[in-house]
Every structure is written in C-alpha cells, then in structure tokens.
Amino acid sequence: MNPLAHWWPVALSHELRNTPLACQVHGTPLVLFRADDGRPAALPDRCPHRFAPLSAGKVRDGQIECPYHGWRFAADGRCTRVPGTNLAPCSKPLLDSLPSCEAHGLVWVSLGAERPLAPPVAPAEHRQKLDTFWITDQVQCSLQDAAENFLDGFHTHFxxxxxxxHDKQRQKINTRVRPLADGVEAVYSEEGKQSGLISRLFEGERGASMGRFRLPGLAEIEYRDRRDGLNLLVSAWLTPCGDGQLRLFARIATAQGWLPAALKRSVLRQLFRVILRQDRQILEQVSANQRRFQASPATPLDGPQDLLGPSIRRLLEQGQPIAFEERQLEIWL
Ligand code: FES
Ligand SMILES: [Fe+2]
Known part of the structure; x- marks a missing residue:
C-alpha cells in the first residue's frame, strides 16, 4: 500500500489544544498545533536552524516557536520571526507543511504533498443517538496483525x-464474507448471547454482528440487536508510526439507553483496557517472534476459520479494493 495516498489519524481532536503535540506517521516525526483559525497544522518536527524538536516549543498566536532560539513558523512552514534580528523573514516556506484536517473526532495528516482525493475513512453510520468515548494505545506490531487480531473471533476463547x-461453550454461527468498496466484511448471524462477561453485562439478545476492515486502517466490530438496533460499535483506526509501533484510536459507541453514559463509560473503559492489554501482550509476542525468525521469514498459514485475515493481507499489499466472490461458512464460535 502506498501510505502517501491516504489520510492517517494522528491525534484525538480534543487532545490538540494550545500546546504542540509530537507524533510519528510511517516513520516521519511531526509536530501538530492549531493555527490562528483553530485548524490543525502539521510540520516536520525539526527546526531547520539547528534541528531542535519543534514539539518541545510553544504555540504563539497560532504559530510554532522553536524552543532553542525562538524562530517562529506559520502553519504553511514560513518562518515569521528570527529573534534578535530585524531582517525580514523570507517569504518562502522553510518547512514543508503536510496536508491536515479534522474529521470524526480525529486529527488527520497526509504524507503526500497533495491532499488525498478520498476523505478520511468514517465510522459506520447510525441513526440512533450514541454514547461514545475514546481509548488510545500504542502497540509494537504491524497494522495487518492488529487489524486481523481485532476482527478475529477465534482467538477470543484463549x-x-x-x-x-469460552472455548467449552461454542455456538454454531452462519457467516458471510463479502467485499466492500474499500475493504472486506464478515457478517455473523444466528448468534445467541455470548458466554463472556461483556456480553452478559451489556447486551440483550444479539441479532447480527459484523467485523469489517476498510483501507487504509479502520477495523470495526458492530453488534446489532434483533430489531437491527445498535448494541455496540467499536471503530479502531490504526496508524503505523515507525519502528514497528502502531497507534490505535478506538471509538466505542453504544446506543443511548437507561444507563447513564458516564457509568457505562467507566465500566466499559475498564473492560476494554483489560481486553486491550491481553491483545497487546499476544501481538507483541507475535512481532517479537517474527523478529527472532527474521533470517527465515515465512508466510502465515491460513486456516478455514480465518475469515478476514487473508483479505486484509491482500488489501494492504495491493492498497486497493480486491474482487472476490461472497462466501458463506458455518463456524463454531
Ligand atoms: S534550533 Fe530552532 S531556532 Fe535555533
Ligand atoms: Fe482480542
């Protein structure tokens, strides 16, 4: 996949206030800040003067001030002030600003010089009123491994x-795997209530559920009730930062109901933290093991129950939608 052709989320909107924020996308260290008009700006996190990290500086009047000698840079990369001189700052940008925007509660940047044609990838739409909150994390693993892990039901028993x-309480489920305009989706039907704690606490009778992956890095799990109302939608945006690290921005949305949002959030947040810790542990073990076997790399061996993993791999390799026939499968989940 060509990462230059896409928008990548780099921060939660509400994290970016009046101080600079450092982030890294596909190995490029960036500084984020808000310009005068409140819009996000992204510049390389390196002052051109003596290479100090601009993210250690300050935001002044919508511009970033270097922590070392105080040179200031506007959102477009122009230097607007060189303290101690009265030389007119040059009109040509000294830093290459990156296209940035704000959408779906996230700040996005693109590494290409041009703004990508497609807008940032949005969560599934719902007509219901939703309670939402965010969980963010950083994991040492690849985008592909994280997306598959997130959408794979067969590791959850272990x-x-x-x-x-529970491994000992499996149910027969019909699944349908189908291509999407920008990804792949598995639909699970005839799924009764799950045996685990989360399901017992937060779900009524389950209708259908979906797991989907959309390019370049959105993995979503959606649980619906029998009347097609939403029980739970988890949208996880994944951004490779560099050095094998992956940033995760997960939005957890539940239908508004009788439970106060703050209570639901605090219980769900703690549960998701546990789940995330368990996933992080196995994912980091997997990537450490891949490094141990660097000298003899292997292709992963897909089983019949790997519903989405092989498609995710092809989508990420090719960087564009893939054509395949919709298929049905019976599984024991
Ligand atoms: S290093 Fe930034 S102003 Fe000198
Ligand atoms: Fe998991």
Whole structure:
C-alpha cells in the first residue's frame, strides 16, 4: 500500500489544544498545533536552524516557536520571526507543511504533498443517538496483525478466556464474507448471547454482528440487536508510526439507553483496557517472534476459520479494493 495516498489519524481532536503535540506517521516525526483559525497544522518536527524538536516549543498566536532560539513558523512552514534580528523573514516556506484536517473526532495528516482525493475513512453510520468515548494505545506490531487480531473471533476463547467467549461453550454461527468498496466484511448471524462477561453485562439478545476492515486502517466490530438496533460499535483506526509501533484510536459507541453514559463509560473503559492489554501482550509476542525468525521469514498459514485475515493481507499489499466472490461458512464460535 502506498501510505502517501491516504489520510492517517494522528491525534484525538480534543487532545490538540494550545500546546504542540509530537507524533510519528510511517516513520516521519511531526509536530501538530492549531493555527490562528483553530485548524490543525502539521510540520516536520525539526527546526531547520539547528534541528531542535519543534514539539518541545510553544504555540504563539497560532504559530510554532522553536524552543532553542525562538524562530517562529506559520502553519504553511514560513518562518515569521528570527529573534534578535530585524531582517525580514523570507517569504518562502522553510518547512514543508503536510496536508491536515479534522474529521470524526480525529486529527488527520497526509504524507503526500497533495491532499488525498478520498476523505478520511468514517465510522459506520447510525441513526440512533450514541454514547461514545475514546481509548488510545500504542502497540509494537504491524497494522495487518492488529487489524486481523481485532476482527478475529477465534482467538477470543484463549486470549480473552471468560471475558468474551469460552472455548467449552461454542455456538454454531452462519457467516458471510463479502467485499466492500474499500475493504472486506464478515457478517455473523444466528448468534445467541455470548458466554463472556461483556456480553452478559451489556447486551440483550444479539441479532447480527459484523467485523469489517476498510483501507487504509479502520477495523470495526458492530453488534446489532434483533430489531437491527445498535448494541455496540467499536471503530479502531490504526496508524503505523515507525519502528514497528502502531497507534490505535478506538471509538466505542453504544446506543443511548437507561444507563447513564458516564457509568457505562467507566465500566466499559475498564473492560476494554483489560481486553486491550491481553491483545497487546499476544501481538507483541507475535512481532517479537517474527523478529527472532527474521533470517527465515515465512508466510502465515491460513486456516478455514480465518475469515478476514487473508483479505486484509491482500488489501494492504495491493492498497486497493480486491474482487472476490461472497462466501458463506458455518463456524463454531
Ligand atoms: S534550533 Fe530552532 S531556532 Fe535555533
Ligand atoms: Fe482480542
């Protein structure tokens, strides 16, 4: 996949206030800040003068001030002030600003010089009123491994034993795997209530559920009730930062109901923290093991129950939608 052709989320909107924020996307260290008009700006995190990290500086009047000698840079990369001189700052940008925007509660940047044609990838739409909150994390693993892990039901009996499902209490489920305009989706039907704790606490009778991956890095899990109302939608945007690290921005949305949002949030947040810790542990073990076997790399061996993993791999390799026939499968989840 060509990362230059896409928008990548780099921060939660509400994290970016009046101080600079450092981030890294595909190995490029950036500084984020808000310009005068409140819009996000992204510049390389390196002052051109003596290479100090601009993210250690300050935001002044919508411009970033270097912590070393105080040179100031506007959102477009122009230097507007060189303290101690009265030389007119040059009109040509000294830093290459990156296209940035704000959408769906996130700040996005693009590494290409041009703004990508497609807008940032949005969460699934719902007509219901939703309670939402965010969880962010950083994991040492690849985008592909994280996306597959997030959407794969068959590890839950082991990695999250008792939290999501039990190995000894499986149910027969019909699945349909189909291509999407920008990804792939598995639809699970005839799924009764799960045996794990999360399901017992937060779900009524389950209708259908979906797991989907959309380019360049959105993984979503959606649980619907029997009347097609939403129980839970988890949208996880994944951004490779560099050095094998991956940033995760997960939005957890539940239908508004009788439970106060703050209570639901605090219980769900703690549960998701546990699940995330368990996933992080196995994902980091997997990437450490891949490094141990660097000298003899291997292609992963897909099983029949790997519903989405192989498609995710092809989508990420090719960087564009892939054509395949919709297929149905019976599984024991
Ligand atoms: S290093 Fe930034 S002003 Fe000198
Ligand atoms: Fe998991």
């Amino acid at each position: 990695v999250h034993a008792g939290w999501i499902r």
